[in-house]
Amino acid sequence: MITASKSDAVSQDGLLPDLPNGPLSEYRRKASFNWKDMAMFLEDEDIIAFKNKIFSTLESDPLFYRQPGVDLPLEKYRELTFLRCKKIFEYNFLTFEATMEKPQKMLVLINCLGMYDWSLSTKYFLDTQVFGVAIGNTGSERHETILHQTQNMEIRNPKTLLPMPGVMVGDIGRKLGQNGLDNGFAMFHNVRIPYENLLNRTGDISSSGNYTSAYKDPKQRLGASLGTLSSGRVSIISMVVTNLKLAITIAIRFSATRRQFGPTEKEEIPVLEYQLQQWRLIPYLAAAYALDYFSVGFFFNLIELQIGILMKDRSPRQAELGKEIHALSCAGKPLASWTAQHGAQECREACGGHGFLAMNRLGDIRNDNDPNCTYEGDNNVLLQQTSNYLLGLVQSIHEDNAPCESPLGSIHFLNDYKTILKRKFTASTIRECLDCAVALDAYKWLVCYLLRESHDKLQQEKQRAANDFDARNNSQVYYCRSLALAFIEHTVLQRYYDYTHDPSTPGSLQPVLKKLCCLYGLWSLNKHIAVLYQGGYFAGELPGRIVQDAILDLCAQLKDDAVSLVDAIAPPDFILNSPIAKADGELYKNLWSAVLQGEKVLERPSWWPEFCCNKPVIGKPRSQL
Ligand SMILES: CCCCCCC/C=C/C(=O)SCCNC(=O)CCNC(=O)[C@H](O)C(C)(C)COP(=O)(O)OP(=O)(O)OC[C@H]1O[C@@H](n2cnc3c(N)ncnc32)[C@H](O)[C@@H]1OP(=O)(O)O
Numbered sequence: 001m002i003t004a005s006k007s008d009a010v011s012q013d014g015l016l017p018d019l020p021n022g023p024l025s026e027y028r029r030k031a032s033f034n035w036k037d038m039a040m041f042l043e044d045e046d047i048i049a050f051k052n053k054i055f056s057t058l059e060s061d062p063l064f065y066r067q068p069g070v071d072l073p074l075e076k077y078r079e080l081t082f083l084r085c086k087k088i089f090e091y092n093f094l095t096f097e098a099t100m101e102k103p104q105k106m107l108v109l110i111n112c113l114g115m116y117d118w119s120l121s122t123k124y125f126l127d128t129q130v131f132g133v134a135i136g137n138t139g140s141e142r143h144e145t146i147l148h149q150t151q152n153m154e155i156r157n158p159k160t161l162l163p164m165p166g167v168m169v170g171d172i173g174r175k176l177g178q179n180g181l182d183n184g185f186a187m188f189h190n191v192r193i194p195y196e197n198l199l200n201r202t203g204d205i206s207s208s209g210n211y212t213s214a215y216k217d218p219k220q221r222l223g224a225s226l227g228t229l230s231s232g233r234v235s236i237i238s239m240v241v242t243n244l245k246l247a248i249t250i251a252i253r254f255s256a257t258r259r260q261f262g263p264t265e266k267e268e269i270p271v272l273e274y275q276l277q278q279w280r281l282i283p284y285l286a287a288a289y290a291l292d293y294f295s296v297g298f299f300f301n302l303i304e305l306q307i308g309i310l311m312k313d314r315s316p317r318q319a320e321l322g323k324e325i326h327a328l329s330c331a332g333k334p335l336a337s338w339t340a341q342h343g344a345q346e347c348r349e350a351c352g353g354h355g356f357l358a359m360n361r362l363g364d365i366r367n368d369n370d371p372n373c374t375y376e377g378d379n380n381v382l383l384q385q386t387s388n389y390l391l392g393l394v395q396s397i398h399e400d401n402a403p404c405e406s407p408l409g410s411i412h413f414l415n416d417y418k419t420i421l422k423r424k425f426t427a428s429t430i431r432e433c434l435d436c437a438v439a440l441d442a443y444k445w446l447v448c449y450l451l452r453e454s455h456d457k458l459q460q461e462k463q464r465a466a467n468d469f470d471a472r473n474n475s476q477v478y479y480c481r482s483l484a485l486a487f488i489e490h491t492v493l494q495r496y497y498d499y500t501h502d503p504s505t506p507g508s509l510q511p512v513l514k515k516l517c518c519l520y521g522l523w524s525l526n527k528h529i530a531v532l533y534q535g536g537y538f539a540g541e542l543p544g545r546i547v548q549d550a551i552l553d554l555c556a557q558l559k560d561d562a563v564s565l566v567d568a569i570a571p572p573d574f575i576l577n578s579p580i581a582k583a584d585g586e587l588y589k590n591l592w593s594a595v596l597q598g599e600k601v602l603e604r605p606s607w608w609p610e611f612c613c614n615k616p617v618i619g620k621p622r623s624q625l
Pocket residue numbers: 122125130219222223224226227228229230231232233235236322323326374375376377378381382385388
């Protein structure tokens with residue numbers, strides 16, 4: 001294990017307390033790096049201190065106490081969520097000034113609250129941000145009063161809490177997750193909305209009925225109007241990565257402590273030693289690292305866009321930035337939310353029966369993550385926005401009449417479209433595949449190929465189909481949908497590759513980070529193997545085989561680092577709230593203690609007399625008389 005220097009260690013110890021000794025210590029000793037160095041490389045001291053403050057405040061407040069796995073009645077859960085939300089307002093973790101100074105703290109706060117409970121986080125965030133920001137971003141000075149009212153929670157009649165005349169509001173009922181949040185409906189019956197309420201940032205109507213807009217280009221105007229939706233999607237990417245981090249922490253810590261059959265009869269071995277368990281989990285750990293890096297960087301891109309909006313920047317660059325962020329967020333949300341969805345389920349199963357026990361939290365993580373695939377735009381519908389963006393570039397690519405340029409550079413590689421399409425997979429050994437550039441090159445080919453195929457398919461369908469609507473619909477499966485996903489996977493991988501290969505990345509962390517990058521790349525690529533063969537990039541048995549062998553090799557190389565990799569991203573035990581995944585690794589002691597603390601654990605059920613005095617008689621229904 002590599003240790004930190006003395007001065008680093010002093011500042012680290014204050015921020016990151018040592019983890020308790022126990023059954024996980026052996027893996028921690030075997031790690032190739034120091035988990036505290038990793039944690040401090042991933043986030044700066046100020047952010048770690050901010051997180052510590054939030055976590056310790058919640059842990060010290062009895063209102064935030066919870067019994068693992070207890071299923072609260074709906075009304076009680078909503079009441080608790082409301083009271084906790086109120087308390088978060090009082091704690092005021094993030095002032096307006098602090099947000100302006102370091103905007104990513106808003107995302108950190110959402111995720112810290114989400115790690116505790118997504119119902120609380122979403123409620124708080126919708127109240128403080130989404131509604132107000134939507135009005136702020138699309139309205140003007142004349143909406144300040146409304147903004148003020150939303151900030152003061154005046155969202156009904158402030159004295160009676162009854163809805164305003166003509167407005168009907170109600171509850172939509174129990175959902176599959178996030179049930180502490182009371183989603184509702186609103187209906188308006190002959191309610192006259194004052195003209196001044198019209199949100200008029202991108203267009204207005206004069207009192208004489210004339211439409212005016214500062215945007216000359218209608219497309220730029222539409223982009224500016226819909227741009228607000230991008231911020232939700234960008235934030236969701238980070239939120240779902242948080243879920244993946246929670247789930248993988250639980251599954252890795254469990255797998256490192258849960259023992260089953262070993263090669264000899266003498267000793268059982270941790271299930272993490274099985275190749276199958278490694279292959280099921282470690283790629284999700286790599287995905288958590290790669291997507292996390294993407295989510296943070298992409299959030300900064302969004303901030304740049306929002307500063308432009310605030311400064312009323314109407315330059316072509318600002319418009320292009322809006323389009324690129326729209327295209328990336330419309331595929332980034334699907335990729336990240338589905339990865340978290342599949343990862344949470346794999347983690348649940350990887351923990352066997354213990355994973356199915358509610359107190360270990362994997363069910364809640366899975367269910368609370370699920371709506372991210374739907375809200376702020378259904379994933380499958382959003383992917384079409386990304387493929388539309390890419391298909392819009394084809395003409396200039398074919399005719400070489402204009403370079404493919406975008407503010408964030410995600411499409412720059414398409415300038416080499418024709419050359420890339422001529423390339424073949426050239427690696428011939430597993431060793432060569434362990435260089436992440438191999439997966440990255442393959443992705444460049446894959447995106448170019450799917451772009452060409454999707455374009456051709458769309459043209460064919462346009463000739464065949466009665467209208468463009470059908471043509472577009474019939475070009476999604478295997479074409480445009482795959483294109484959008486391959487494009488975002490390439491973007492995530494390219495960014496992670498640049499980061500892990502940057503000379504400023506500490507030498508002690510670079511080897512493990514490069515392995516994660518390579519594993520994420522090959523594992524993701526492997527899902528497109530049919531297309532790689534179909535398009536002729538792969539030929540013969542060898543490419544498919546060495547890619548798979550390299551994946552297994554990387555999983556084996558990373559298994560001794562896995563515990564320290566989750567230590568660097570895990571919240572404290574109180575927040576993680578999963579007895580099988582406490583930092584001390586005392587799986588059975590913690591589980592047993594949580595079971596025994598359950599209400600009425602050792603009591604007979606209240607209906608016990610039914611069994612003793614009124615036993616069922618097989619085949620003889622009792623008379624109802
Ligand atoms: C942080 C959140 C926490 C949790 C939240 C929990 C609560 C949940 C809240 C919600 O769900 S709120 C409701 C959110 N609703 C949606 O997201 C709706 C999803 N649907 C859409 O956005 C649209 O249907 C669509 C997917 C954009 C498609 O619309 P349509 O078919 O009418 O448009 P197109 O013709 O395809 O596009 C027009 C044109 O506009 C461009 N564009 C669209 N969106 C944006 C954008 N955000 N930014 C920039 N540009 C945008 C699009 O690219 C097209 O451009 P051209 O191709 O014409 O150049």
